[in-house]
Amino acid sequence: MRIVVCDDHLLLLEALGLALGARGHEVVALAGTPEEAVSAVAMHRPDVCLLDVNFPGGTSVSAIHEIREISPQTKVVMLSAEADHGIVGRAIAEGASGYVGKEKPIVEIVEMLDRAVRGQLAVEPSLLQRALRPQKSTDDPLWALQFLTDREWQVMRCIMDGQTTEEMASSLGVQRSTARTHVQNLLTKLGVHSRLQAAALMSAHGSHESWPVHLR
Amino acid sequence: MRIVVCDDHLLLLEALGLALGARGHEVVALAGTPEEAVSAVAMHRPDVCLLDVNFPGGTSVSAIHEIREISPQTKVVMLSAEADHGIVGRAIAEGASGYVGKEKPIVEIVEMLDRAVRGQLAVEPSLLQRALRPQKSTDDPLWALQFLTDREWQVMRCIMDGQTTEEMASSLGVQRSTARTHVQNLLTKLGVHSRLQAAALMSAHGSHESWPVHLR
């Protein structure tokens, strides 16, 4: 197998390259960022790209799409540090062929890469089940987040910073009544009754992942 | 060098073992948890133990102490995924000889291990500087956390959950006036003026690390 590996931990990158090389596979490129991975794939057209999911702003997930477009014969297998079940489904939906955790032994990872190259889906059945179950339904506490406007996301950040209405108004450059309206709309959309609950909602359910990309 | 490696990602564990082996070092044991690392060190008495800091509840840091006690000739070098500057100082204070990030190339990690074995401190100067600067002084926003009582930590958890005073009172099994007093004392101790600010303080500055161990 000809492989491109992408991870932000140089240590893992090099070590994994060695381990895969020792098993008779050819690691044609090491990438430290999804962008590097995309250009490496464009250049080398590998059989498979092993891509760490843990990059800020969902760059990994969007990289899947680019890679599949640039080099359709290249399968993409996601590599995850934590068992971040939520992202499995999105990765597969974007075109990834597999998803494997870093807690797995190398033999299993190689096995997954092999399955991906053979055209099979290389995901643990239990993970796949869990990814398919919660169909992003309206009873999800985070379902409503997608309806927040940009301004409301800014207001959300102010809330997360513990600002009062007046601080919020001055940092947004509007009247306090306006800031108040934004807060109120935000609370209504989220179905909560206080800013504190809104903050709790965000910090409890992976605030980072649900944050819109263009607003950090 | 005879090395014990401890990380919860089996992938990194194995790959790192291979990479170190390929450079002529002997990895005598791989450990998936700090506890395993401690017993592995007790059994093999290695020159150095490479220990991932990323274990919940600060088990890594306490493992340093145990390792140093069981096998004083064994140097401990911490391995970190994120540049978690805050923990560098604690690790060194507990007896670690070094601290290196996973984003470093293997040659540099081997170099650090070598320096640790030679009795030198194997920490990036910039990290060490940053670790020594904020002397846990009273101007640290988290300095006051150590003065919170157990009850106040429970109240803090209620606040983080977005509960109102009444919800808090019923979940703590006290009168609302009592819950109120606890909240007020908590706010005063933290030097903030609202529960939202308290929550922001906790979620912004690594809420997990500063939480007392016996209360999760």
Next chain:
DNA sequence: GCAGCAATAGTCATTAGGGACTAGGTGACC
């Protein structure tokens, strides 16, 4: 026994926050 702390409970006055509205201005889309 007494000092000190924590937990409990209460008071009063003030401010901030929230619910439910209305409404003007803007830009996008059909």
Next chain:
DNA sequence: GGTCACCTAGTCCCTAATGACTATTGCTGC
């Protein structure tokens, strides 16, 4: 040109939260 979504700004009324207190109980350590 009209509709719609969004940002803006305002009102009235009420509840929740905060600040600043006092006070009792129970436990711990000297």
